[in-house]
Amino acid sequence: MGLEEFRDDMTTCCRCSACKFVPLETLKGYDHVNICPSISRFDYRAFSGGGRLGIGVALLDKQLDYSSPKLREIIYNCQMCGACDVSCKYAMDMEVLEPMNAIRSEMVKHGNAPPALDKMITSLKNGGPMLLEGNAGQGEWASKLGVKDYTKQSVQVIYHAGCRTRHDKTRWAVAQQTVKLMQKANIDVGIAMDEPCCGGRAYQMGYQTEAADKARSNMESINKLGAKTLVTGCAECYFAFKVLYDKFGVKGDFEVLHTSEFFNRLVQQGKLKPTKKVNLTVTYHDPCHLGRQGEPYIHWKGQRVPGQLIIFDPPKEFRRGTKGVYEPPRELLQSIPGLKLVEMDRHKEFAWCCGSGGGVIETNPEYALWTATERINEAASTKAEAVVTGCPGCESLFETAIRKNNKNLKVYDIVEILAMATL
Amino acid sequence: MIVEKLSQLLGKENVEFKPDILESFSRDLSFVSPIRPAYVVKVKNLEEVQNLVKIANETQTPLIPVSSGAPHFRGDTVPGTGGAVIVDLSGMKRVIHISRKHRMAMFEPGVTFGELISAVAKEGLRLNIPLAPRRSKSVLGSLLEREPVVMPIYHWDISDPSGCFEITFGNGELFRTGAAAGSGTIEEQWAAGGSQKEAAGPSSASWYRLIQGAQGTMGIVTWGTARCEILPKLEEPYFIGSSNLENITNALHWLVRLRLANECLVLNNVDVAALLANNGTEFQKIKTSLTPWILFFNIAAYDYYPEERIKGQMEDMNGVAKKIGVQAVKTLGKIHANEFLKIIQQPSSEPYWKIRIQGACQDIFFLTIYEKLDELIKTMHEEADKIGFTTTNIGIYLQPIVQGVNCHCEFNLFYNPLNAAETDKVKQLNSIATRSLMEKGAFFSRPYGENTSLIMNRDAATVAALKKVKQITDPKHIMNPGKLCF
Amino acid sequence: MTLNKEQYTAFEDIVGPEYISSDPAILFSYSWRSGLYAPPQDFSPLFEAIILPHTNEEIQAIVKLSNKFKLQFKASSTGWGPYNDATAPGCVKLDLRRMNRIIEINVKNMYAVVEPGVIGTQLQAECMKLGLNCNQNGAGTNCSASPIVGHCGFGHLSQSGSYGERNQLALEWITPEGELVCFGSLGSTGAWFCGDGPGPSLRGAVRGNVVPMGGLGVFTKAATKLYHWPGPTSVELEGVSPSYVPTSIDNHFLIRIYSFPDMEMMDQAQRKIGEAEIAYELMGFNKGMAASNIATSNEEMLKLHAEFSNLLTDFCLMVIIGGYSARDFEYKTKVLNQIAIDTQGKSLTKISDDPEVAAGCMWRWLRPTASIREVFRATGCFAGEVGGTDVFRLMADYIVETAKVKQKMINDKLIFDDGAPPFTQSIEHGHYGHGELLIRYIPNPSNWAGMMDFMAKANEIAIKQHFGVPGHVFSDMQHDIYGPHVMNYHKWLRKIKKSFDPNGASEGSHHITVKE
Numbered sequence A: 001m002g003l004e005e006f007r008d009d010m011t012t013c014c015r016c017s018a019c020k021f022v023p024l025e026t027l028k029g030y031d032h033v034n035i036c037p038s039i040s041r042f043d044y045r046a047f048s049g050g051g052r053l054g055i056g057v058a059l060l061d062k063q064l065d066y067s068s069p070k071l072r073e074i075i076y077n078c079q080m081c082g083a084c085d086v087s088c089k090y091a092m093d094m095e096v097l098e099p100m101n102a103i104r105s106e107m108v109k110h111g112n113a114p115p116a117l118d119k120m121i122t123s124l125k126n127g128g129p130m131l132l133e134g135n136a137g138q139g140e141w142a143s144k145l146g147v148k149d150y151t152k153q154s155v156q157v158i159y160h161a162g163c164r165t166r167h168d169k170t171r172w173a174v175a176q177q178t179v180k181l182m183q184k185a186n187i188d189v190g191i192a193m194d195e196p197c198c199g200g201r202a203y204q205m206g207y208q209t210e211a212a213d214k215a216r217s218n219m220e221s222i223n224k225l226g227a228k229t230l231v232t233g234c235a236e237c238y239f240a241f242k243v244l245y246d247k248f249g250v251k252g253d254f255e256v257l258h259t260s261e262f263f264n265r266l267v268q269q270g271k272l273k274p275t276k277k278v279n280l281t282v283t284y285h286d287p288c289h290l291g292r293q294g295e296p297y298i299h300w301k302g303q304r305v306p307g308q309l310i311i312f313d314p315p316k317e318f319r320r321g322t323k324g325v326y327e328p329p330r331e332l333l334q335s336i337p338g339l340k341l342v343e344m345d346r347h348k349e350f351a352w353c354c355g356s357g358g359g360v361i362e363t364n365p366e367y368a369l370w371t372a373t374e375r376i377n378e379a380a381s382t383k384a385e386a387v388v389t390g391c392p393g394c395e396s397l398f399e400t401a402i403r404k405n406n407k408n409l410k411v412y413d414i415v416e417i418l419a420m421a422t423l
Numbered sequence B: 001m002i003v004e005k006l007s008q009l010l011g012k013e014n015v016e017f018k019p020d021i022l023e024s025f026s027r028d029l030s031f032v033s034p035i036r037p038a039y040v041v042k043v044k045n046l047e048e049v050q051n052l053v054k055i056a057n058e059t060q061t062p063l064i065p066v067s068s069g070a071p072h073f074r075g076d077t078v079p080g081t082g083g084a085v086i087v088d089l090s091g092m093k094r095v096i097h098i099s100r101k102h103r104m105a106m107f108e109p110g111v112t113f114g115e116l117i118s119a120v121a122k123e124g125l126r127l128n129i130p131l132a133p134r135r136s137k138s139v140l141g142s143l144l145e146r147e148p149v150v151m152p153i154y155h156w157d158i159s160d161p162s163g164c165f166e167i168t169f170g171n172g173e174l175f176r177t178g179a180a181a182g183s184g185t186i187e188e189q190w191a192a193g194g195s196q197k198e199a200a201g202p203s204s205a206s207w208y209r210l211i212q213g214a215q216g217t218m219g220i221v222t223w224g225t226a227r228c229e230i231l232p233k234l235e236e237p238y239f240i241g242s243s244n245l246e247n248i249t250n251a252l253h254w255l256v257r258l259r260l261a262n263e264c265l266v267l268n269n270v271d272v273a274a275l276l277a278n279n280g281t282e283f284q285k286i287k288t289s290l291t292p293w294i295l296f297f298n299i300a301a302y303d304y305y306p307e308e309r310i311k312g313q314m315e316d317m318n319g320v321a322k323k324i325g326v327q328a329v330k331t332l333g334k335i336h337a338n339e340f341l342k343i344i345q346q347p348s349s350e351p352y353w354k355i356r357i358q359g360a361c362q363d364i365f366f367l368t369i370y371e372k373l374d375e376l377i378k379t380m381h382e383e384a385d386k387i388g389f390t391t392t393n394i395g396i397y398l399q400p401i402v403q404g405v406n407c408h409c410e411f412n413l414f415y416n417p418l419n420a421a422e423t424d425k426v427k428q429l430n431s432i433a434t435r436s437l438m439e440k441g442a443f444f445s446r447p448y449g450e451n452t453s454l455i456m457n458r459d460a461a462t463v464a465a466l467k468k469v470k471q472i473t474d475p476k477h478i479m480n481p482g483k484l485c486f
Numbered sequence C: 001m002t003l004n005k006e007q008y009t010a011f012e013d014i015v016g017p018e019y020i021s022s023d024p025a026i027l028f029s030y031s032w033r034s035g036l037y038a039p040p041q042d043f044s045p046l047f048e049a050i051i052l053p054h055t056n057e058e059i060q061a062i063v064k065l066s067n068k069f070k071l072q073f074k075a076s077s078t079g080w081g082p083y084n085d086a087t088a089p090g091c092v093k094l095d096l097r098r099m100n101r102i103i104e105i106n107v108k109n110m111y112a113v114v115e116p117g118v119i120g121t122q123l124q125a126e127c128m129k130l131g132l133n134c135n136q137n138g139a140g141t142n143c144s145a146s147p148i149v150g151h152c153g154f155g156h157l158s159q160s161g162s163y164g165e166r167n168q169l170a171l172e173w174i175t176p177e178g179e180l181v182c183f184g185s186l187g188s189t190g191a192w193f194c195g196d197g198p199g200p201s202l203r204g205a206v207r208g209n210v211v212p213m214g215g216l217g218v219f220t221k222a223a224t225k226l227y228h229w230p231g232p233t234s235v236e237l238e239g240v241s242p243s244y245v246p247t248s249i250d251n252h253f254l255i256r257i258y259s260f261p262d263m264e265m266m267d268q269a270q271r272k273i274g275e276a277e278i279a280y281e282l283m284g285f286n287k288g289m290a291a292s293n294i295a296t297s298n299e300e301m302l303k304l305h306a307e308f309s310n311l312l313t314d315f316c317l318m319v320i321i322g323g324y325s326a327r328d329f330e331y332k333t334k335v336l337n338q339i340a341i342d343t344q345g346k347s348l349t350k351i352s353d354d355p356e357v358a359a360g361c362m363w364r365w366l367r368p369t370a371s372i373r374e375v376f377r378a379t380g381c382f383a384g385e386v387g388g389t390d391v392f393r394l395m396a397d398y399i400v401e402t403a404k405v406k407q408k409m410i411n412d413k414l415i416f417d418d419g420a421p422p423f424t425q426s427i428e429h430g431h432y433g434h435g436e437l438l439i440r441y442i443p444n445p446s447n448w449a450g451m452m453d454f455m456a457k458a459n460e461i462a463i464k465q466h467f468g469v470p471g472h473v474f475s476d477m478q479h480d481i482y483g484p485h486v487m488n489y490h491k492w493l494r495k496i497k498k499s500f501d502p503n504g505a506s507e508g509s510h511h512i513t514v515k516e
């Protein structure tokens, strides 16, 4: 959607700063009041959700020019983590993240997106992954698993590993364990040796057309397969298949589940039995695209009712981050014998972003690392021995942050924990 | 000649220049160097005050407003320069307005505590008063001095219980502070339902704060309002005696924090004796019968279920006392808490308790926090030792103010003014101790007398800012020159 | 006007290149207009530069340079209201968000010291850990925790926690000419417990019942009084935003909304509750505010508003009791019930019978977080009448009078129709009061013209009917309207401004300027 469509949302911004902070009811101390990595790192109001909306209005009013280098710096030093959107919508009936996406889209249209991102999009358009580095072979990770190739054989469950897993050897173990766990539970699972990129990250970076094109072409082929479920261990892929594709009107005839949801069900149903003790105190990091942004898309088409109140015809239900995937990973962790789960101050809908989203890891790795370091310190303050999460993007950045800060923390994908207790 | 102008304005009978009267205003019980005023004038109303200030501006005559009757203690009404006119406001004795509904009273400068206490009591109200003020003490004077008061829970702000003031600034302009500024006359404000209670403002300045603590250097106040509290239905006073100051301050902290006590203050045995005794023998007897520290507090209840409230508060209070390891009792030595309560709810009996036994008293007082008290008291004692002033004769009064945020700490040096050697000791101690206490962090927020410049000089930035304010209100420096930093 | 190279470099030398910007993209994000008193224009005039200082020394240097370059400066903490904005070219912004430390919390003497970038939530959360609480700006705990930064500083907690003017202790002030003045005990001893003296209190020069709105230098640290907190050290919540349900706060706490037959009964109840000293919070809450607070969307708010309209009159009080002990709670509850009977107060069952709604409201009002829902969700903008302070009834009556003018605007469809009942605040156990009239509107030229007309009438009412100087009176224009009727206070205020800011460097359009 064009930026103009969000004028009303943007001009509803009252400048309250709530988008800089966790929902204030939740705060338990001085620390961890901030929710927005961007303003926390760069300090000028421009870097907050509200500041970005003000900029959006200035762009619409032609007060600002899309070609400005500072504008690019502001717009792209943001993880599109959506935390501002949640904090704002605690109180307000307005969109924050959507207009921010629209601004990025305009930046792309005006040719002022960071060059590093253009490079990735070229790769995407050519059928490649959205990665600047990491080039492990396509289906190599699964070569010894004896798992079906869903492009060739029909399967009930598609396991979509995602670019960040497939092309990074250090993540392979998670994908392999995922398949093994499924196999243990007798799931009819298949993977694609030549797995397509979901294209979800293109959307966050402002390449909406490219993302939509990718969504359509992916769904054309996947829908034909007749699978009942698509499971992914990547929060960004999850968001793409579940939320974005729905938004693009190409929702598949299958259920999209994150590994944490899928395996939690299997455990609850008794199809997987985590029996081995895992003596660990862990804290769980909610990936932005599984947590607050993982809530189902709500289709709405209508308009604001004229008059002195912001209401809509038909009534509009806002996505406020309320229905993200929060409980399944926690339930799953709690089902692991010996494991103790402690929460970080900022969790669920107001979790602090890992730092890698929105193209930041590619365009400003220093800022990405700064963001991850903040999270790692928060995790360490819980006295947990490990951070568990459900997204390869978060995991690799956390590992870097831990290494660089000499912290004594481990990072696990939630599947790895289940595998320890089950395989 | 100014005397003619004054006589014309105020009537001859109200312009005094008899030597003995001038002499009486040239000095007080402080160690401030005496300077004789040129005249003492009695004013009766605002109009006279305004005209007087006008004349003073025209003739560059210093004016020294005085509301209380003698004896004065702090040197603030002793002229700082020659040729001054004492403006005696003690004859302005109207209690202008009392509102039970809004819990406030409005009164003129000459109204004393005894007078106002009984006037407001008739309406079911009470004042938050200083500890046993002298009979002649003006209520307004006390408000203007930011004098500490005995009910800390009703002392939300250091300016309490002040409300609004009517003031003729040194430049001759009339101003009403806070809500009293208007719009409209006071009568129109009453008719609208207003009550001149909000002290702050109008808008983004709080003039009352600049008038308080100024020792008459900003202008002449012709009435003020005070916030009142309602008279309790029931009261249950107690003592806690202890030799452990930390226990005492812990108890103070919790009694105030949990709003368990109305009157709430700490005295050492010397001050309790001074308050109660009628002569030296009694003084000694009482003093030796008491623990070093005496915390006095009063649990009170109002209209709704008073018995239940008292009982409950007592339970909670006993809980606090138990935790701290102290015990609340009704009598200490031969003193009953109920009698003590009566004493501190009124002005002092005559003669004034601070001079009753020995004839004179020099107070050293400052603000601090509980954790510093021990060190500061020690410092005072060390300095007294050095000078040879018997430390066991120093009265100590600790008054939590601003709801326990600050502690007013007051050392009362009782002495015989006829004994030159003793007087000299006290004089020396006053300045040496002030310096040492300041070095240890005591905050002398209300500097009086000969220590003033020592105190003010510590904070040059504040002095510079205060001078700017003074320049606004009294550009010709006619108001009480020589005081504070002006 | 834009800063010339010499000027920019001089500022840059003070804070470093990272913390100054004149880029339009940065400037526009600061000049997007506030939702408060929002005019039809999208943007206020641009600042010449945004500077993010970190220390007193930096601020002093910036202020001195501003004087030298004949520029103006304006400080802000969270920068919410329109008074944070430039009104003309030639002004630099000092965004103080990097100055965000809690310097001290003293438990035994119950005070805290904060920098302006600390928000109310942070200070409250730290205090609660120690069994203490601090007053909060009624706008919400997203505002600065400093007692001298918000507009008046009243809020939900003012019944037991007073307000900024009276909670202020020692203060660090950088004057409009760049001098550092430390008030009270701070200047003499380096400690924070007292803000007054030696001698007269400079607190009187830097604020009244409202603050100088950026027009009188920069306040870099401030101490504030703390109060007892009878609740848990932290509050556990269930649920996900926007619907949190506190699970640990019910002990010794109770919340009620009472509806009274008329103003007289409501006023009596306010006074009786005050005199009995039983309320932790006491506010005149109206149905529109209650509906907006409880609802998590405008749609839901409309439904609740309709429901409450049948149950509540225009004269309602919200009471929270916080028992200091089980027995204290029992006593206070008993007194409250009796007062309700004596004053014909009817309790809103939505609150008294639904523990989840009650707990939700209680926490949203103890840690005020829902004012944004209350005033901004409906339209994104609010304005209205912000009364002054004096006794409760006078302030309430003022709002009732101005509400008649609001009703006309509702009839003309210029603003959101939420009825026109007053919103009032009881302060210090009923000793003082404050009142406001909430007006929510979508800014366009005709609504804005209506608003201006309303404000003019509200001013006329205040002056003619002797309701005092309302809090919304800032700017030369407004002071000049009121001053002649109010002891010429505007002249005195201007004298302070002139004495401390001879060059008019501290942007004073929302305070007062040095013009004659």
Ligand SMILES: Cc1cc2nc3c(=O)[nH]c(=O)nc-3n(C[C@H](O)[C@H](O)[C@H](O)COP(=O)(O)OP(=O)(O)OC[C@H]3O[C@@H](n4cnc5c(N)ncnc54)[C@H](O)[C@@H]3O)c2cc1C
Residues within 6 Å of the ligand: C036, C074, C075, C076, C077, C078, C079, C080, C081, C083, C084, C096, C116, C137, C138, C139, C140, C142, C143, C144, C145, C149, C150, C151, C152, C153, C154, C155, C211, C212, C213, C214, C215, C216, C217, C218, C219, C220, C371, C372, C375, C376, C510
């Ligand atoms: C929804 C809503 C409800 C409100 N309700 C209330 C209420 O109940 N009670 C109340 O008192 N106010 C209320 N207000 C006004 C509120 O106090 C102000 O909007 C204030 O701006 C809050 O933000 P802040 O405290 O962070 O100050 P800011 O917005 O940062 O600043 C407020 C003013 O102070 C100046 N300033 C800020 N910091 C400094 C500093 N360090 N030194 C010098 N000047 C500085 C700014 O220039 C500005 O003029 C309300 C406002 C809103 C929007």
Ligand code: SF4
Residues within 6 Å of the ligand: A012, A013, A014, A015, A016, A017, A018, A019, A020, A049, A050, A051, A053, A087, A088, A089, A092, A096
């Ligand atoms: S985006 Fe929302 S939360 Fe942020 S300032 Fe605007 S209204 Fe407030």
Ligand code: SF4
Residues within 6 Å of the ligand: A035, A036, A037, A038, A039, A047, A048, A049, A052, A077, A078, A079, A080, A081, A082, A083, A084, A085, A353
């Ligand atoms: S999306 Fe995340 S990083 Fe970007 S502005 Fe919002 S909260 Fe900040």
